[in-house]
Amino acid sequence: MELYSERGYEQTTVAEIARRAGLTERTFFRHFADKREVLFSGSANLQDAMVSAVANAPESAAPIDAVAAGIEAAGGFLQDRDYSRRRQAIIAANTVLQERELIKMASLASAIARALRKRGVSDPAASLTAEAGTAVFRIAFERWIDEGNEKDLRVLIRESFEELRSLVA
Amino acid sequence: MELYSERGYEQTTVAEIARRAGLTERTFFRHFADKREVLFSGSANLQDAMVSAVANAPESAAPIDAVAAGIEAAGGFLQDRDYSRRRQAIIAANTVLQERELIKMASLASAIARALRKRGVSDPAASLTAEAGTAVFRIAFERWIDEGNEKDLRVLIRESFEELRSLVA
Numbered sequence: 001m002e003l004y005s006e007r008g009y010e011q012t013t014v015a016e017i018a019r020r021a022g023l024t025e026r027t028f029f030r031h032f033a034d035k036r037e038v039l040f041s042g043s044a045n046l047q048d049a050m051v052s053a054v055a056n057a058p059e060s061a062a063p064i065d066a067v068a069a070g071i072e073a074a075g076g077f078l079q080d081r082d083y084s085r086r087r088q089a090i091i092a093a094n095t096v097l098q099e100r101e102l103i104k105m106a107s108l109a110s111a112i113a114r115a116l117r118k119r120g121v122s123d124p125a126a127s128l129t130a131e132a133g134t135a136v137f138r139i140a141f142e143r144w145i146d147e148g149n150e151k152d153l154r155v156l157i158r159e160s161f162e163e164l165r166s167l168v169a
Numbered sequence: 170m171e172l173y174s175e176r177g178y179e180q181t182t183v184a185e186i187a188r189r190a191g192l193t194e195r196t197f198f199r200h201f202a203d204k205r206e207v208l209f210s211g212s213a214n215l216q217d218a219m220v221s222a223v224a225n226a227p228e229s230a231a232p233i234d235a236v237a238a239g240i241e242a243a244g245g246f247l248q249d250r251d252y253s254r255r256r257q258a259i260i261a262a263n264t265v266l267q268e269r270e271l272i273k274m275a276s277l278a279s280a281i282a283r284a285l286r287k288r289g290v291s292d293p294a295a296s297l298t299a300e301a302g303t304a305v306f307r308i309a310f311e312r313w314i315d316e317g318n319e320k321d322l323r324v325l326i327r328e329s330f331e332e333l334r335s336l337v338a
Binding site: 062064102103127129139142143163164 | 268336
């Protein structure tokens with residue numbers, strides 16, 4: 001990712017990334033489907049962490065509380081604010097990467113909705129709660145990587161949930 | 170759009186679309202940037218209708234009520250359920266079209282957030298309300314085009330708003 005920051009995403013080739021990482025191109029392609037995936041390979045782990053937290057919330061938890069547990073699990077997963085800031089700056093500068101990010105967020109919302117349905121939540125409640133939770137996550141994340149923000153991501157997630165609650169009340 | 174339903178989106182050429190519509194290819198490209206835009210050319214009008222309704226909500230309206238007015242304006246804009254069903258079936262069958270749809274929805278949420286900021290709503294409230302409203306719209310729309318659903322889109326939008334309210338309460 002350093003190379004994307006230094007030279008720009010478009011200008012960086014897989015050969016250069018592999019060289020910087022001390023890998024052959026063949027090894028690179030064993031780990032990543034393409035050069036976009038260097039930026040998105042963490043998304044699957046993030047999604048898994050969120051989905052298990054939703055699944056493992058207490059049986060008595062309301063759908064919104066199960067989703068809150070999932071989103072807060074993501075808050076524990078993302079720790080390196082500087083890395084996330086640099087990554088987001090690369091994505092913001094490239095339309096194709098922004099689209100990939102939108103797709104990953106849509107897939108996250110669907111995965112959370114599925115986890116809620118497995119808990120016995122019916123639709124439209126499952127989809128609505130998953131979408132609302134994903135929106136809270138996205139907005140808390142944006143605030144977290146905003147320059148000058150020093151608050152912990154989990155605190156921002158809790159604040160954004162409270163804000164949503166008072167906005168729709 | 171008929172041709173996409175009959176022959177599949179991938180298999181349909183611009184030449185065939187133009188012929189069916191009684192246009193030359195040159196005239197086609199005066200109206201649409203590419204063949205995807207046949208399906209998405211209404212999105213800009215939809216977005217404009219929603220944004221003006223948000224802007225024109227009573228000054229005293231809370232952010233969520235201004236957004237509700239915007240979303241309900243979309244309910245008035247979309248009247249032809251059969252058309253929307255056919256269109257959605259074409260999009261669901263093609264990844265590139267699904268991505269374009271996600272991009273249009275993200276752009277809709279940003280436009281609504283901007284309209285709220287112009288009303289003096291600060292962030293994160295503006296983004297959160299816009300995202301929540303867009304989620305309500307998407308879910309009400311999915312229910313509306315679901316086979317067997319006979320309810321009016323505006324009724325479904327109101328129901329989904331109520332559902333969101335009780336879910337996050």
